[in-house]
Amino acid sequence: MVAPDTKVTAAFVVLSLLLWLLAGQFTDSSWILLGILLGVGVVVPTLVNEVRSR
Numbered sequence: 001m002v003a004p005d006t007k008v009t010a011a012f013v014v015l016s017l018l019l020w021l022l023a024g025q026f027t028d029s030s031w032i033l034l035g036i037l038l039g040v041g042v043v044v045p046t047l048v049n050e051v052r053s054r
């Protein structure tokens with residue numbers, strides 16, 4: 001069985017990749033693209049999992 005936290009993280013990683021690809025069509029700023037990858041792919045799922053575990 002896959003843990004619920006892993007499912008949440010995987011979903012946000014996929015979402016971050018899609019948003020990264022979409023944002024790449026509109027901007028050339030590597031800082032914005034990096035922020036999308038790290039923000040949506042790492043920070044948001046970590047926060048969601050922390051709130052769910054309380």
